[in-house]
Structure formats: C-alpha cells, structure tokens
Amino acid sequence: MKTLEVIGVTKHFGSITVLKDVSFTVWKGEILGLIGPNGVGKTTLVNLITGAVSYSDGDIRFLGKSIRGFKPHQISRLGVSRTFEVAPPSTQMTSLENVMVGAFFGKRGRQRAARAAGKKAEESLDFMGLAAKKYVPAGSLNVLERRRLEIAIALAMNPKLLLLDEVMAGLNSTELDEAVELVKRVRDAGVTILVVEHVMRAIAKVSDRILVLHHGKKIIEGAPEKVLNDRQVIEAYLGKRHKDVTGRG
Numbered sequence: 580m581k582t583l584e585v586i587g588v589t590k591h592f593g594s595i596t597v598l599k600d601v602s603f604t605v606w607k608g609e610i611l612g613l614i615g616p617n618g619v620g621k622t623t624l625v626n627l628i629t630g631a632v633s634y635s636d637g638d639i640r641f642l643g644k645s646i647r648g649f650k651p652h653q654i655s656r657l658g659v660s661r662t663f664e665v666a667p668p669s670t671q672m673t674s675l676e677n678v679m680v681g682a683f684f685g686k687r688g689r690q691r692a693a694r695a696a697g698k699k700a701e702e703s704l705d706f707m708g709l710a711a712k713k714y715v716p717a718g719s720l721n722v723l724e725r726r727r728l729e730i731a732i733a734l735a736m737n738p739k740l741l742l743l744d745e746v747m748a749g750l751n752s753t754e755l756d757e758a759v760e761l762v763k764r765v766r767d768a769g770v771t772i773l774v775v776e777h778v779m780r781a782i783a784k785v786s787d788r789i790l791v792l793h794h795g796k797k798i799i800e801g802a803p804e805k806v807l808n809d810r811q812v813i814e815a816y817l818g819k820r821h822k823d824v825t826g827r828g
Contacts, residue, residue: 580607581643582740582771583628588637590623597623598795600637605740610762610772612786612803614779616815619792621775625742628773629661630654641740655684658739662729662746670718674728677717678703681735696735703731706768707761723754730765741765743774747781759785783807791815 583605590598598620605611613621626632628639630651638645646654660681669677678700679693704713707727712720717728726746733741747758755778762785766772776782782789783803790800793815799806806812 615792660733660736660738661742675713681732
C-alpha cells in the first residue's frame with residue numbers, strides 16, 4: 580500500500596530551481612532514507628510534504644489523496660507529523676508539556692481534553708524511554724534525550740507517516756546505535772517513516788531503501804548496499820568516506 584506518493588514535484592524560489600521533477604513512493608511500513616549533499620533540497624522536500632511551503636509543479640498524495648494546497652495543520656490532522664533539523668521543543672516547558680502540544684495539534688487533537696492529551700503524552704514519553712523525565716524541563720535534557728523528545732512530540736500526533744529530519748545529528752557512536760533501534764521500534768509500532776540524514780552509518784543501518792538527491796534531482800533509489808556502492812553516489816556525495824560507509828575499509 581502506498582502511504583506517500585511524490586509525483587514530478589518541482590519547486591522554484593524565484594529564478595532558482597531547488598527541486599526538479601522529483602518522484603518516489605513511500606510504502607506502508609517501510610523506512611525510506613533520504614540523503615544528499617547540503618543544499619540539494621532535502622528539507623525543502625519535507626516542507627513541501629508537510630505544507631510549510633507550496634510546490635510549483637507536480638503533486639503529492641497521502642494515502643491516495645492529493646494534499647496540494649493543504650495547510651500544515653490540515654496535513655498533520657490527516658496523519659503526517661515531523662521533527663525539525665533544528666530542535667523545536669520549548670526549553671522552559673517540561674517534557675510532558677512539550678509532548679502535550681503535539682497531542683493537541685495532531686490527528687484527533689481537536690477532540691482531546693487536557694486529561695486525554697496528558698495521557699497520550701505520557702504514553703509517547705514512555706515509548707521513547709523518557710517516562711522518568713516527564714517533569715524535567717526540555718532544556719535540561721542531554722542531546723539523545725532531546726532527540727527522543729522530538730520524536731515523542733511527533734508520535735503524540737498519532738502519525739501514519741513520520742518525517743525525521745536530522746534526528747541523529749550530534750550523537751556519538753553508542754547513541755547512534757540506540758537512535759537507530761528507536762526509529763525501528765517506531766516503524767514496528769505501525770508508523771511509516773521518511774528519514775533525512777547525513778550520518779551514513781546510521782542511514783545504512785536504519786533504511787529499507789535509500790533515495791539520493793543531487794542538484795535538486797533524484798539520481799538513484801534502492802536497497803542501501805546498492806545505493807551506497809553506486810558510482811554516481813560515491814562521486815556526488817560520499818567521496819573519500821565511501822570505505823567507512825560500506826564497511827570495506
């Protein structure tokens with residue numbers, strides 16, 4: 580079943596073309612990794628899917644329905660949620676309060692009373708291993724805990740599709756492994772995932788398939804081993820880091 584379809588999407592900012600004729604499908608229950616050099620349009624693509632910006636041409640369909648022209652709150656209430664490259668949690672609010680905001684904003688959020696939102700928030704925090712931190716201000720959490728909190732906020736929105744933007748940035752080797760397992764747990768709980776990431780070790784481990792953007796165009800998609808060993812990808816993106824990614828060093 581197709582959860583998300585991006586069909587010939589193009590985005591212009593004035594005279595600059597950021598994305599050109601990009602098409603791909605995210606299937607129900609999979610983790611699709613999205614990689615590419617800085618400035619190739621990865622976050623712009625996430626913004627298009629979530630309605631933060633409009634696209635110039637093409638179409639985006641969620642569960643078979645076009646979402647062209649939908650506002651972010653409308654798309655979130657259909658079942659699409661996201662994290663951000665720059666972590667958004669309010670540092671003065673507790674973890675519980677931050678996640679309650681997600682519970683109110685997402686799918687079925689308008690029908691929730693405060694007590695129900697609090698219960699949903701606690702469930703999300705518990706799932707992400709943050710139950711003991713629910714009354715701790717977000718600003719007091721360490722890097723990995725902040726990443727967990729970002730995902731907990733998104734999960735409280737009851738997503739069918741979760742877009743993760745650079746959630747593994749700044750993590751050490753052990754934390755990366757933990758983050759990979761957390762993302763897989765989310766998928767195993769029934770959430771389809773599109774993950775944007777620069778950490779190749781993590782993207783290779785977590786993704787069922789990988790899609791590569793370069794100069795605003797899709798250059799390849801497929802199984803991680805196939806993609807990360809492709810000559811176009813090596814030349815355009817990985818370069819000297821190729822051995823570290825593929826494990827051939």
